[in-house]
Amino acid sequence: MQVELTQPGVLLNPDGNLAQVGWSRQPLLDCNLEQARFYALKPLQRFRLKRWDYYAVFTPRRFFSATIADLGYAGNLFVYTLDFETGELHEEGIVVPLARGVSLPRNSTEGVSAFADDRLQMTFEVLPNERRVKVNWGAFHEGRGIHADIRLQCLPEYESMNIVIPIGRRRFYFNRKINCLPAEGILRYGGVSETLDPHICLGSLDWGCGVWEYRSYWNWASASGFLPDGRTVGLNLGCGFGDLSRADENALILQNRIHKLEGVRFEYTSGDYMKPWRFRDAQGRLDLVFTPFKERVARTNLGIIFSEVHQMFGRYQGKAVTDDGEEVLIHDLIGFAEEHHARW
Structure with missing residues (x-):
């Protein structure tokens, strides 16, 4: 049974346990990480807390992504781009x-995420009715440079996929994902400059925090695009770590409204990621085939700290059914699907 949260409150009780478990259409919980109690020695807790702010933008030509993350023991700033x-x-x-x-x-609803040194400047800012993403990395790719100043429309009525679930006894995952945010601005990579048109360019947000088991694994799939009738359509699908008995993050997003799905299965061949993937849910409302055309492999091996991501870019084909019974046909929707293993 999926539990939909409707009441605002705090993420953690004074004893460090989750105050609520479930999913919601809007961010309702205050991220009071100062109440975390998963280690007896409180000063050690900061080294296990993970926090991140991740943006992705789809244009007709390109995928662009930028992340600011605090892994506790290290900060991680990364940018990548794919020419379709x-x-x-x-x-x-x-x-x-x-x-x-x-x-x-502290929360996804306000404030600024930032990092700057002599190599890179990144700023993600929450403004009224929009989110602004600025990146300036002059030495990116042997001096070609990458520069972005992108505004993502994010109106208060837009729904998002919010989830809070336990991982074991004291660990947890708290996440907000927003798909299909109309994007405008400038993106320059080397000698190529794109002016983003919100009628054909869309962005998404992945903002969250948590405390994982040392060995962790998960799948995630996401897409943001348009239907032939001009409506925006998005996918957010996930499984892996944590107790999903009361909530998972599976949803169809149509015209910035969440249509909740449950128990989506990722059917794919681990190790042969270019083969087609299939996604089906427990209620018969989702049946998609994902055909990859590009693999991104991101691997970090620092001994006790290890991460390996196989992120596949491809096209979704199939159907999804909304909460009110509309069958939405999906054709050539560009997105990604990934497998991630970590020791962290």
Whole structure:
């Protein structure tokens, strides 16, 4: 049984346990991480808390993504971009010991995420009715440089996929994802400059925090695009870690409204990721085939700290049924699906 949360409150009780478990259409919980109690020695807790602010933008030509993350023991800043026509994919990242200089807001609804040094400047700002993403990385890809100043429309009535679930006894996952945010602004990569038109360009947000088991695994799939009739359509699908008995993050997003799905299965061949993937849910409302055209592999191996992501870019085909019974036909919707293993 999925539990939909409707009442605002805090994320954690004074004893460190989750105050509520479930999902919601709007962010309702205050991220009071100061109440975390998963270690006896409180000063050690900051090294296990993970927080991140991730943006992705789809244009007709390109995928662009930028992330500011605080992993507790380190900050992680990374940007990557994929040209759909040529297949060129490039990614660069910076690791900052103890996350020095990384700033993230308490909640997803306000504030600024930022990092700046002599190599890179990144600022993600929440403004009235929009979110602004600014990146300036002059040395990106051997001096070609990447620069972005993008405004993502985010009206108060837009629904988002919010989830809070336990991981074991004292650990948890708290996440907000917003799909299909109309994007406008400028994106420059090397000698190529794009002016983003909100009628054909869409962005998405992945904002969250949590405390994972040391060995963790998950799947995530996401897409934001348009139907032939001009309506926006998005997907957010996930499984893996945590107790999903009361909530998962599976949803169809149509015209910025959440249509909740349950128990979506990721059917794919681990290790042979270019084979088609299939997604089906427990109620018969979702049946999609995802055909990859590009693989992104991001691997970090620092001994006790390890991460490996296989993120596949491809096209979704199939159908999804809304809460009120409308069958939505999906054709050539570009998005991604991933497998992630971590020791962190």
